[in-house]
Amino acid sequence: MFCIAALVAAMSFTAPTGSVTITFSNYVGSSLLKLDSAIYKNELGQSYTVSKFKYYVGNIQLKKADGTKYVSDKYYLINEEEAASKQITLSNVPEGNYTSISFILGVDSLHNCSGAQTDALDPVNAMFWTWNTGYIFLKMEGKSPVSTQPGHLLEFHIGGYMQPNNCIRTINLPIKNGMQVVEKTMLHIKANVSDLFKTPTSIDFSKISSVTDFHNATTIANNYADMFSIQ
């Protein structure tokens, strides 16, 4: 009798889970990104505007202090132009205290070689290179008066999953005081556009205003590696 009760208890027992909603807020410096109209300045004092800002986030992992982790295999395309895209929800996250989050900015090599895909990885999202197969991991477009491109355009299309031009960057963010996952939990992550153009390499828009293939791509990727922080 006891055995049966124990069995029933074991079968019906599932660890309680909750959902984690992550909001990505895009900033330039200390202010929220405003497309087209706001004028910003880079480290060299060169002014610029932003007309487009979108990037892939994938392989999201939430880690507990004891090393156990929750892993999501989905890809998300965060697009400043689409409010809904900036909020993603991870479901069935085991309850408990999580001390860090990690994810990649980019798309891993497997998903770059898997043929026709859908949802966030659908090539209709204009984040796909056709002449040299692969996803554009991050797209920032805008203008700067010092840009030598036609129309003073800034065009940063950063991608590439193969060495030596691999632009996938793993972002690891410790969560101060931990995050207690209960039924519905919120996490705010900040992405700072200005970090694209500084540390470790300060970008001079009069010299580099267009990156659309492997030339200079890893320089920008090294810069965006520290673009994120927890709000």
Add this chain to the structure above:
Amino acid sequence: MKRKHIYISALIIACVISLAFIGSDKYWTITANDVKLDFPVNFPKPVYTFKDNTPTPAEFTLGRKLFYDPILSRDSSISCGFCHQRIAAFAHFDHPISHGINGLLGKRNVPPLQNLIWQNSFMWDGGVNNLEVQPISPITNHVEMAEDLGHIITKLKRNKTYAAMFNDAFGDTIINSQRLLKVLAQFTGLMVSNNSRYDKYLRGEDTLSAAELHGLKLFRDNCAQCHKEPLFTDNSYRNNGLKYDSTFHDSGRMAITGNKIDFMKFRVPSLRNIEMTYPYMHDGRFHTLKQVLDHYTQTFIRTPTLDGILVKGISLSEQDKTDVISFLKTLTDKTFLYDRRFADPNFVRN
């Protein structure tokens, strides 16, 4: 006089019969047997395995319709089949470089479509890594079909014939780029050429002439290291000594890898159906196979990235070249060139 009458009557009857066949459902209907994955035993294992994309008659038929439909181009003027012609093993017959919308010219020769599932990458520079995503390149190229993938999906969704065909193929009304690309991969992926006289010779079903056999021996001694049997390519990229054309500015594989050692390296193309796919080279600069062999034996240019085989040199007499060309023509596969499964379904308008 009487005999002439009989001859003409017989000709008319033959025409009527063949037209009746082309006009019949049997010619156009794709059966389960038509889409069976049945690969030549002497070929290696395919790279593209149709994983999550097992061909079905309805999906293949949809892929065929899309392949021949100019709806995939911006101004509905250019279909895939416009440049990839069946009679030329799906290369562009007698065209050195590709043609696109508004009469625009590309910078490379249209490659034939055959035995694609044994290729690990696509295009002359190998920039495309999967058969399924290959069509996005010509579709979006501004001097080819110049269309936006999202706009194609919009156009297909409002087209009643396509709505019905997608529903028929997938059992629901979803039309997206993934389905579009997968059915195109079914259509092009099943283009397999393995019934040339060379293949039949290997299988003991046909014989080759003395000249053709001599050509085969010379080919194996001088050419087969790159043009490896039975696919007639080793899927590598090599500099075969072509002079850099400063009007095209095409440095080949270097544009993909960013590595100087890849300067002027291009895909080693298969030689199957080579008789039908002229002109030759990535920019169609040679019109005849004789010119190609003269290039390899005499006129190639020495540059630092020249392939090692050419550094050593290839020596063929004029008679040898004639025999090699005789052999190359045994690679013409009429079964493939006239395969009804790959014919333009718009031929029948009803």
